Amino acid sequence: MCYQIHYVMEQTNYxxxxxxxxxxxxxxxxxxxxxxxxxxFCCLPLGIIALIKANSVESLYRSGDYVGSERASQExxxxxxxxxxxxxxxxxxxxxxxxxxxxxxxxSY
Amino acid sequence: xxxxNKFILLGLVGISLLALMIWVYKTYNPLESHWFPRCPxxxxxxxxxxxxxxxxxxHQLLNGHLLSALTYNPLFxxxxxxxxxxxxxxxxxxxRLLIQKVYRLLYGRWASIISLIAIITFTIVRxxxxxxxxxxxxx
Numbered sequence: 001m002c003y004q005i006h007y008v009m010e011q012t013n014y015x016x017x018x019x020x021x022x023x024x025x026x027x028x029x030x031x032x033x034x035x036x037x038x039x040x041f042c043c044l045p046l047g048i049i050a051l052i053k054a055n056s057v058e059s060l061y062r063s064g065d066y067v068g069s070e071r072a073s074q075e076x077x078x079x080x081x082x083x084x085x086x087x088x089x090x091x092x093x094x095x096x097x098x099x100x101x102x103x104x105x106x107x108s109y
Numbered sequence: 110x111x112x113x114n115k116f117i118l119l120g121l122v123g124i125s126l127l128a129l130m131i132w133v134y135k136t137y138n139p140l141e142s143h144w145f146p147r148c149p150x151x152x153x154x155x156x157x158x159x160x161x162x163x164x165x166x167x168h169q170l171l172n173g174h175l176l177s178a179l180t181y182n183p184l185f186x187x188x189x190x191x192x193x194x195x196x197x198x199x200x201x202x203x204x205r206l207l208i209q210k211v212y213r214l215l216y217g218r219w220a221s222i223i224s225l226i227a228i229i230t231f232t233i234v235r236x237x238x239x240x241x242x243x244x245x246x247x248x
Contacts (some may be wrong), residue, residue: 032216033195039228040160040185044150048225055221062218094146 027061028073030054031080038083046083050076135171139164157235159184159228180247184231191215 032054039047053076060069139145150158162182169178170186178186198212234240 030216030221032221033192033199035221036188036192036224039224040163040188044158044160048228051221051225055218055225058218058221090149091146098144 025066028057028070029077030057030073031076034080035076038080038087041087043083043086046079046086050079050083053079131171134164134167138168157232159232159235177248180244184228 031050035047035050035054037047038050053072057069057072057076060066060072137144145164148158148161150156151161160182163185166178166181166185169175169181175186195212195216198208203209
């Protein structure tokens with residue numbers, strides 16, 4: 001409820017400033033490069049979602065929906081964060097298994 | 110520990126890790142060694158994902174074989190300088206209008222659409238038997 005009121009207020013603020021020809025807010029971060037990195041190195045599905053979000057950030061910003069574009073940017077950031085956590089988990093687990101195997105083989109000979 | 114000291118320490122750790130990885134990938138071929146991580150999609154689905162082959166490509170690139178690297182993963186070899194340039198421009202965030210324009214053109218709205226189409230097409234094409242038999246001739 002409170003969030004909705006805040007959203008409407010912000011939107012009206014932006015539209016007024018747009019009509020008055022006043023300042024535009026700067027474009028939020030698109031996370032395009034990061035999503036390409038996640039696509040190629042770690043988590044394909046998360047990277048695709050992040051890339052689509054990165055595209056919608058800019059198209060929403062160009063259509064004048066600054067609040068929506070900010071929200072899309074936040075969502076892209078969320079997916080990038082989760083894929084980073086996933087990458088650290090997967091590669092960390094791999095390193096631990098490798099070290100464990102190395103230790104086992106050391107003791108078994 | 111102050112903030113700058115922390116940054117210096119993190120940078121040193123990062124640079125040494127990077128140097129270690131470069132040394133490992135230059136000296137050992139992922140095709141001949143069993144110690145490199147396999148792609149989960151290759152293990153579970155037996156399909157190549159768009160990032161598959163990038164370790165072999167890095168090994169070939171570090172040894173100076175560009176064509177061979179392109180055969181293992183052309184998309185990765187093309188995207189590597191592109192993404193590096195983007196991060197460089199963003200890191201040295203300049204106020205010069207030309208660089209800003211170039212950045213917006215190269216990494217803007219069309220870049221994400223084209224990348225999405227390219228990555229999906231590449232994933233489909235590289236799993237066909239036609240691609241797999243054709244690309245071997247260039248290795």
